[in-house]
Amino acid sequence: MLRPYQMSSVIITGPKNIQEDVIKEIHKQKVLHIVEHSKNELADIGMPLESASRLSEILVKARALIASLNIKKEENKFELKRGLLEVESTAKKLGEEVSANLDELKKAEALMAKDESVKQELEILKNIDIPLEYFTSYKSLAYFTGYFKDEGRIATLKEELSKITEKFMLLDSTAKKRSFIALFIDAKLKENAGDVLRKAGFIPANFVNIVSMKGNASSNLKKIDEEIKRLGKKSEEIKKRLESIGQEYKPFLLAAEEFLSEQLEKAEAPLKFAATQSSFLVKGWIPLEQLQSSIERLNKAGKNKIFVHFEPAKKEDKVPVKLKNPKHAKPFEFFLDLYTMPSYKEIDPTSIMFLTFPLLFGFMLGDFGYGLTTLALFIALKKLMPKARNFFNVLIFASLASIFFGLLFGEFFGFEEIAGFHLPHILSRADDINGLMYLAVGVGILHINLGLLLGFFNEMNSHGILKALFAKGSWFILETGIVLLALSALKIIILPIYIGLLMILLAAVMLFKAEGIRGPIEIPSLFSNTLSYARLMAIGLSSVVLALIINDSAKEFFHKGGFFILAGILILVIGHTINIGLGLLGSFLHSLRLHYVEFFTKFFHGGAEKYRPFGMKDA
């Protein structure tokens, strides 16, 4: 609690010929957080093990298969019986089978696309009964194919054309308010005819896909339709085949992927090591608790040919942080994951947030009914989504706080009395707004001072008592000064005004000494931070008022009776659902914000790396 696990710095060296055994042992132990070596004049980084390139090749193959067979990741208990050899041969065989199928599928789909475009052209031509082979290139004959926007043009067109020549053939058909024409004319008159057509508003259409087809359009259309149907059936078949392959090999592929990535991680581990020609060196961190047993097992695996050096963390070390919290506070580590890890020497605020986060949340969403609803909701959601367990645990604690504050404020879905029974309360949020605000600001003062107190200990740990007094103690002097000033100005206590002023000045000087000009400049933030806690009142109040409005408008409907009762119930359900949603979002975010912005800035620096032991999968 409040402190992370103690870490010990570890350096392991040994000859290269046992490197692989050591890596295997480290991977199995899952306790060593490896610090990556960067190349310097003393030692280069290590070379990956020989197997690495082969492993990554197979891994790429397996991942490609997983992607092309559309396999979703899930829990898998499949066991690979013969390790790498089995994976390699099966992946190869499977890869060939799948890619053959995929090729066939691609071919069928390409053919189908081509047939579709032919079909489109045939659809246009089907009402003009001439053989398709007429549409070819001639020496003495030219032809035009295309559209007119309105049907009436055909007659005038014929007239115009007959002015040029008598030898032409015009075929037309009308569909969907457009006229399609095919005009055959003497090649010498091609340009003249083109002019006439253009003037009439002709839109040319070219047929490129029907070249080399014979017979008329409708009979070809029938053939093409059959062809398309056949290809569609074929591609369906291939897809089904691929799906069944996917189903059959899914457990194998998932297991293979996992196995290979694990093997590859081991094979590439030397990239993080320092290496000379015949030796390797690993630097890292192991939690103190596991240090002894870990070293013993390492020595055994290294056949006593390795040397392990260990020492406690030094002040300037960048220690990876493994948070240590009791089980009930553990879910709240989520908030630090979201923000940043506390540094090794710092106080870990998780356990404090375990208490304060639900308190601030409940203060805002303080309604017995809402609390019960959200509690039930989050318990159900936790069962449904076990992966987001931590998040829902936080919300469950927060809902309990809502229930608690609901009792204090005497609210049940916004009602302050049920069936004539007035709920007892300590403070009514809807009526005593000023009281609520003073309470909120009071909570803020407590919270901020708790932060300053933690900051005091943090400073004392890292820079000594003197720095702590100047940097954080000064804030307490400042606050006392302000209180004295206020009390004496209001003549509640009889004390010269300058005493309060002097204390404020003293605090400003101390802050300047500790943090330079940035110190005194921060003084006004004390007020803005404190006032910021008025949001506890504001968010809470908006939730209460909305609930009251919902209840009042529903009541109107109930009074009317009959069918309106149904509408009233609907208003209650929908209204409160929306209000709970808004309240949850607002209360969660603002409670979080009060912690991150107002609370953490008083003591928290963070920035440490999270402890990630080699071989451990990310949860």
Added chain:
Amino acid sequence: MAVELSTGLVALASGVAIGASAIAAAWAEKEIGVAAIGAMAEKEELFGKGLILTVIPETIVIFGLVIA
């Protein structure tokens, strides 16, 4: 219902205080939100910080409310 002019003015002033501060906060939040999404696109871990930065201007509304 006869209401004193002064009461009306007080109500009006409160309304303006909350409304104006809410608009200002919304505007600021929009700008920050855009920047935060941009930063997240580069680096996903910044979600937490982005979220917090985005709600910082809410304080403006709170101040508006307190004054009202």
